[in-house]
Structure formats: structure tokens, C-alpha cells
Amino acid sequence: MLVHRTPEGEAAGRIVEAEAYRGPLDLAAHSSRGLTPRTAAMFGPPGYAYVYLLYGISWALNLVVADEGEPHAVLIRAIEPIRGIKLMARRRNKSADSRDLTNGPGKLTQALGITGADYGRDLCGLRLYLEESDRVPGRIGRSARVNVDYAGDWAKRPWRFYERGNRYVSVRPRE
DNA sequence: ACGAAGATCGACT
């Protein structure tokens, strides 16, 4: 579960889709282009948020996961709304039962109220953190990552993971 | 200072 608490209230969802980015070797990872102001958080210690603006439109959330100096991160691509669903629906201007609420990296950040202000956020703090879900997970599928064709052979690596059959998974797998 | 390229979304057909 991914949980975000703001003055507006709490919103939380089960992570049902994620992708691994293994810089600096992985050419699909932003960190493959080196340490810049934008990618600095990825080069830092694990347990912090790497947030970036996508296409000038949407925010995307990554969890920094490897030791300091190892710029690896996990992109959260979809969640299944569990708590604060009405708040998410209001933020998204969608109905509470719409799968459009959180079925994409830019949609779930909007639903949870995550923006660039959360860059570098401590994931073990009180505001943005992970929590054990009490639900039994379904079967996990894997596939190539989405929209990283520019990365050559790295684009083919099956480093996208999702819960099979979950309606909040963003893109239907090709296989 | 300029320009190109996005780890996407939403509207539309």
C-alpha cells in the first residue's frame, strides 16, 4: 500500500503495477545520463521519493531503492484505491468507481496529491509511506516496460510487474 | 540563449 496524508485527508491504494529502473547501466533510467539536479535523489540513500514532471503535464513517483550511489528506482505505475476514495475522485474529477482514477503513473499521483513538492520526501516519514496490505495478492505478471523504446535493448527487459486481472493496471499487456 | 525530447493524459474517431 502507498499512503499519502495531507491536510485534505488521507488517501491510500494497493500498488498493482510498477517498473524497475536500474541505472546507470540501464539506458531507460534517467540516472543513466548521470547525476544532475533532477536525478540527484536517485543517487541518494534508499527510502526517499524521486518525483519528476512528465511531458510537462503529469507528475510521476519513484521509490529510491538501492544503496547510496547506486541510482536504482521503482516507478509506481498504478494503484487500486483503498482509502480516501472520495478524496481521490475529487482530485481527479472522476466518479469514485472509475478505473480512470489511478490507472497510470500521472493519474495516481494526481489522485494522491503528490507533486514536485514531494521530491526527496522521506518514505519512512508521516506524510508519504508504504504500509502492509491485508489483502491477498493475485498472480503477478511481468512484461517489458512501457514507452521506453528509446532505450535500445534495455527496453526489452521484462522489468514491469503487475497484478494479473486487476482493472487498475494501466496498459493491457501484449502477451 | 536555443532546441529537442520525453518512464503521459485526455479528447476524439
Next chain:
DNA sequence: GTCGATCTTCGTA
């Protein structure tokens, strides 16, 4: 399925 929106980041000069 296609297509335009929108703006930060970073390489280059």
C-alpha cells in the same frame, strides 16, 4: 486506434 497539449531538463553554442 490517432493526436495535440505543455513545460522542464539538459546538451550545445
